[in-house]
Amino acid sequence: MERAVTCYALLHIVSIPIVLFAFFVCPSPAFSQGPVKIFLYAGQSNAEGVLASENSNLFPSSSFDEEIMYAWNLKGGNVTLNSGWNHLRKVPMGSRQITHAGEITAGRKIYGAGLTEVAFIKVTKGGTSLNRDWDPQSGNGMYAHMKEYIERKLRELDDRGIPYTIEAIFWHQGEGDTSPSFAAQYERNLQEFIDF
Numbered sequence: 001m002e003r004a005v006t007c008y009a010l011l012h013i014v015s016i017p018i019v020l021f022a023f024f025v026c027p028s029p030a031f032s033q034g035p036v037k038i039f040l041y042a043g044q045s046n047a048e049g050v051l052a053s054e055n056s057n058l059f060p061s062s063s064f065d066e067e068i069m070y071a072w073n074l075k076g077g078n079v080t081l082n083s084g085w086n087h088l089r090k091v092p093m094g095s096r097q098i099t100h101a102g103e104i105t106a107g108r109k110i111y112g113a114g115l116t117e118v119a120f121i122k123v124t125k126g127g128t129s130l131n132r133d134w135d136p137q138s139g140n141g142m143y144a145h146m147k148e149y150i151e152r153k154l155r156e157l158d159d160r161g162i163p164y165t166i167e168a169i170f171w172h173q174g175e176g177d178t179s180p181s182f183a184a185q186y187e188r189n190l191q192e193f194i195d196f
Contacts, residue, residue, distance in 0.1 A: 015042065015086065035165045039118070039168050042123045042169065043124055050101075059104070062175070064088070064112060069085055070086050071083050073123045073183060075124070075126075088104060102172050103120045107120055123142070123150070125142055126171075131181075134146075136192055
């Protein structure tokens, strides 16, 4: 992630519409000229954005989806779903689908606002906390896992000769840090997560 030109951290709170994030983006040159504008998306189970398959039609596909590059690493129980570079899409996850996650909504809003050459890299795991599982100081936690996956995806772009910049980090918080001991130090933990 050393190649990042600009890196913002955005705390996504469920009550704040994702459309607000569109104000943080700027115009970009054509994809063939680069660079690709990469948005990182990470968090807990709320970040996964799953629905039972029978409800997946509540979030239909968009014509924008084919224009947005997408790679994901989702850890649920003993199952890890990895992807190569694809286009933005609903991701099957057992009897559920990733249908209404923030990167889908944000990607469509960002692209619809005029930013082209957009890519999302997503790493999530349910039932985790920023205090413990996403601690940057832990050598084998989710932060290290996220960093390794992101670096691997960036190397793939390097190998294909595709230039890029990292534009923002979307962090979608769940309830894993609501215990009194965790909540009291959440601000410090989030700042450390951003600065590391």
